[in-house]
Amino acid sequence: MPTDGSFDAVVVGAGPNGLAAAITIAAAGRRVLVLEAAAEVGGAARSAELTLPGFIHDVGSAVHPLGLASPFFRGLPLERHGLHWVHPRVPLAHPLDDGSAVVLHRSLERTAVELGRDGAAYRWLLEPLVHAWEAVLDTFLGPLRLPRHPWIMARFGSRALAPAYGAARLLFRGHRARALIGGLAAHAIQPLERPATLAFALMLATLGHAVGWPSPRGGARAIPEALRAHLLDLGGEIRTAAPVRSLAEIPTTGPVLFDLAPRGVLAIAGDRFPDRYRRALERYRHGPGVYKLDLALDAPIPWTAAACREAGTVHVGGTLDEVAAAERAVWRGEHPARPFVLVAQPTLADPTRAPEGKHVAWAYCHVPNGSERDMRAAIEGQIERFAPGFRDTIRAAHTMHAQQIERFDPNFVGGDIATGVQDLGQLFTRPVARRDPYGTPDGRLFICSAATPPGGGVHGMAGYFAARSALRAMDRAGPRRPGTW
Numbered sequence: 043m044p045t046d047g048s049f050d051a052v053v054v055g056a057g058p059n060g061l062a063a064a065i066t067i068a069a070a071g072r073r074v075l076v077l078e079a080a081a082e083v084g085g086a087a088r089s090a091e092l093t094l095p096g097f098i099h100d101v102g103s104a105v106h107p108l109g110l111a112s113p114f115f116r117g118l119p120l121e122r123h124g125l126h127w128v129h130p131r132v133p134l135a136h137p138l139d140d141g142s143a144v145v146l147h148r149s150l151e152r153t154a155v156e157l158g159r160d161g162a163a164y165r166w167l168l169e170p171l172v173h174a175w176e177a178v179l180d181t182f183l184g185p186l187r188l189p190r191h192p193w194i195m196a197r198f199g200s201r202a203l204a205p206a207y208g209a210a211r212l213l214f215r216g217h218r219a220r221a222l223i224g225g226l227a228a229h230a231i232q233p234l235e236r237p238a239t240l241a242f243a244l245m246l247a248t249l250g251h252a253v254g255w256p257s258p259r260g261g262a263r264a265i266p267e268a269l270r271a272h273l274l275d276l277g278g279e280i281r282t283a284a285p286v287r288s289l290a291e292i293p294t295t296g297p298v299l300f301d302l303a304p305r306g307v308l309a310i311a312g313d314r315f316p317d318r319y320r321r322a323l324e325r326y327r328h329g330p331g332v333y334k335l336d337l338a339l340d341a342p343i344p345w346t347a348a349a350c351r352e353a354g355t356v357h358v359g360g361t362l363d364e365v366a367a368a369e370r371a372v373w374r375g376e377h378p379a380r381p382f383v384l385v386a387q388p389t390l391a392d393p394t395r396a397p398e399g400k401h402v403a404w405a406y407c408h409v410p411n412g413s414e415r416d417m418r419a420a421i422e423g424q425i426e427r428f429a430p431g432f433r434d435t436i437r438a439a440h441t442m443h444a445q446q447i448e449r450f451d452p453n454f455v456g457g458d459i460a461t462g463v464q465d466l467g468q469l470f471t472r473p474v475a476r477r478d479p480y481g482t483p484d485g486r487l488f489i490c491s492a493a494t495p496p497g498g499g500v501h502g503m504a505g506y507f508a509a510r511s512a513l514r515a516m517d518r519a520g521p522r523r524p525g526t527w
């Protein structure tokens with residue numbers, strides 16, 4: 043590919059953030075090209091017939107509260123391009139060994155009532171955040187900056203900085219509310235005793251009540267497909283099956299935005315950075331990986347608890363103590379015998395995903411980074427524990443251990459689906475602590491992936507902020523004068 047400078051900017055990688063970055067640049071009237079290594083766009087938001095014909099599985103992301111709530115996505119005409127959100131009757135259920143389940147309903151009130159004596163504390167914790175959810179999101183789906191909503195920041199921050207384990211035990215007397223918080227906080231992919239793990243629980247619960255936990259009709263791929271169509275409408279260009287290995291292959295003299303993990307950025311442009319920045323990228327920390335299991339089922343999962351049979355997402359792992367023990371073990375480099383398992387059941391609300399009467403299930407558990415261990419039996423054992431007879435419904439399975447997750451998408455180093463640990467030291471300042479985390483010391487190179495704020499998830503916000511940073515640089519340099527870089 044010639045370096046002919048015919049594009050004002052180039053984005054490397056067509057994940058949700060890469061597409062968001064390209065849309066932002068194209069919407070500003072610039073000529074933008076996206077180069078994607080895979081045969082299709084989407085990054086981890088892809089769907090495929092992984093098991094049998096007619097069974098549409100989500101290869102990566104499946105449940106999208108952040109996608110629906112994303113301030114960037116909400117400003118785009120994605121419905122016109124085929125994105126339709128499907129809501130399950132119940133966003134989330136968390137089964138327990140007594141045959142019941144704790145439920146996060148769309149209604150905060152109903153959720154609180156069902157938590158009995160812990161309902162008041164749950165209301166105290168969530169109600170202010172749910173009422174101001176847009177401000178909460180605005181504050182936390184972005185880089186570290188002066189708070190535009192200081193009251194919300196103070197209110198959320200004072201609760202969110204707590205470790206989930208201690209906070210759940212302090213706030214709630216019963217094991218049901220504690221388990222609910224434990225399962226939500228486990229999305230942090232860290233021991234629940236670590237600071238700010240409660241933030242993940244609060245953010246996800248807030249979104250569950252405020253907007254729901256939906257999936258796109260037809261599968262996660264509908265999100266990047268809609269982004270792709272919108273980008274083409276704006277005049278952007280996309281080349282798939284176009285892996286980038288060096289800067290020389292990139293046809294622009296303008297900005298290059300990498301929708302890549304730091305390792306991918308270093309491989310392409312490491313020699314362009316001063317030692318200090320390069321070493322900081324090399325020190326970027328990746329967390330545990332995941333083991334993924336996709337199933338084609340002859341029938342819905344026969345959960346004992348009725349609520350689980352209506353839930354889009356089921357958190358499988360038992361009590362707060364069990365979930366916390368499993369997450370601690372993974373962090374120590376061990377494979378828990380009883381892992382915490384996230385299960386999504388998209389066909390309950392979206393029958394287009396499987397032949398009539400059939401179902402798909404999506405599940406993963408956390409494992410040590412880079413693991414090649416087969417966790418299928420452990421995952422199935424956990425589901426069977428709360429849904430006896432489940433194994434008899436399995437018609438076909440597809441599995442990926444953590445190394446295979448990385449092979450599917452190199453941004454997930456060692457299977458780390460958050461593209462980097464999301465703790466206090468690395469959430470808002472990723473990948474390197476600097477005033478503009480999207481820019482690099484080379485004024486022409488930017489990073490726009492989930493390795494920049496606000497981190498993992500299909501929301502496009504990192505791409506949007508990185509593109510704004512690149513556009514500012516283009517304006518400063520004199521927008522249409524190639525060679526000024």
Ligand SMILES: Cc1cc2nc3c(=O)[nH]c(=O)nc-3n(C[C@H](O)[C@H](O)[C@H](O)COP(=O)(O)OP(=O)(O)OC[C@H]3O[C@@H](n4cnc5c(N)ncnc54)[C@H](O)[C@@H]3O)c2cc1C
Pocket residue numbers: 054055056057058059060061077078079080083084085086087101102103104105106107108109284285286287301302306332334406447451452453454459460490491492493497498499500501
């Ligand atoms: C198993 C799994 C489950 C998940 N579940 C959820 C969920 O339920 N909800 C949710 O919101 N999020 C979920 N996530 C996380 C979410 O998918 C990611 O945070 C999100 O996709 C990050 O988007 P991105 O654009 O930063 O990067 P990616 O989606 O990783 O896209 C990066 C793109 O860059 C391409 N690329 C890499 N190297 C090159 C190169 N050299 N040249 C050209 N192209 C290159 C890759 O092929 C890829 O297409 C999940 C992820 C995984 C893997």
